[in-house]
Amino acid sequence: MSALLNDPLLRLRPMREEDLPQVIAIEEAAYAFPWTLGIFQDCLRVGYCCWVISLGERVVGYGVLSVVLDESHILNLCIQPEWQRRGLGARLIQRLLSVAREHGAETAFLEVRVSNDAAFKLYEGLGFEEIGRRREYYPASQGKREDALVMSLEL
Numbered sequence: 001m002s003a004l005l006n007d008p009l010l011r012l013r014p015m016r017e018e019d020l021p022q023v024i025a026i027e028e029a030a031y032a033f034p035w036t037l038g039i040f041q042d043c044l045r046v047g048y049c050c051w052v053i054s055l056g057e058r059v060v061g062y063g064v065l066s067v068v069l070d071e072s073h074i075l076n077l078c079i080q081p082e083w084q085r086r087g088l089g090a091r092l093i094q095r096l097l098s099v100a101r102e103h104g105a106e107t108a109f110l111e112v113r114v115s116n117d118a119a120f121k122l123y124e125g126l127g128f129e130e131i132g133r134r135r136e137y138y139p140a141s142q143g144k145r146e147d148a149l150v151m152s153l154e155l
């Protein structure tokens with residue numbers, strides 16, 4: 001296990017409006033097609049489960065989950081590039097899945113770019129299974145589109 005996971009400064013907590021500058025900086029560093037500030041503000045406003053993972057006051061990752069009846073959907077999961085591959089993404093998604101269960105969800109769904117090996121391996125390692133493909137779901141470079149794999153996990 002990565003030593004970082006035992007760091008006493010490591011915290012998981014609900015996202016707050018004042019985290020958004022740090023969240024957006026990570027989003028823009030980690031994704032070629034980042035969400036906007038307005039999308040995160042909407043996620044907080046409509047009551048999605050938005051969580052951050054932090055080292056003290058420093059946000060190093062975040063995730064966004066929606067739960068409707070017995071279905072949950074992981075809408076975003078992101079770790080700051082410098083802090084990737086130390087177990088934080090796995091720790092964060094496990095918390096999101098616990099939150100989904102606490103809200104009564106029985107299944108978790110997510111989409112992932114076909115090219116995103118890191119995320120696919122993370123999800124597969126947690127037991128998510130590929131259940132479908134959405135054609136040309138994501139924007140890609142040079143005006144092209146990229147397919148999404150749809151994955152699900154029974155909670």
Ligand SMILES: CC(C)(COP(=O)(O)OP(=O)(O)OC[C@H]1O[C@@H](n2cnc3c(N)ncnc32)[C@H](O)[C@@H]1OP(=O)(O)O)[C@@H](O)C(=O)NCCC(=O)NCCS
Pocket residue numbers: 030031076077078079080083084085086087088089090091111112113116117118119121122123125
């Ligand atoms: C996907 C992401 C959240 C993973 O977070 P992370 O903190 O780096 O992942 P972890 O260190 O917890 O890794 C857990 C497991 O995921 C897999 N994994 C993570 N990154 C990987 C990589 N670059 N290559 C291969 N496998 C990888 C491994 O199975 C790993 O277990 P291991 O370290 O024991 O081999 C992170 O890469 C990220 O933020 N990427 C940019 C945003 C993104 O693509 N989000 C997903 C959108 S669907």
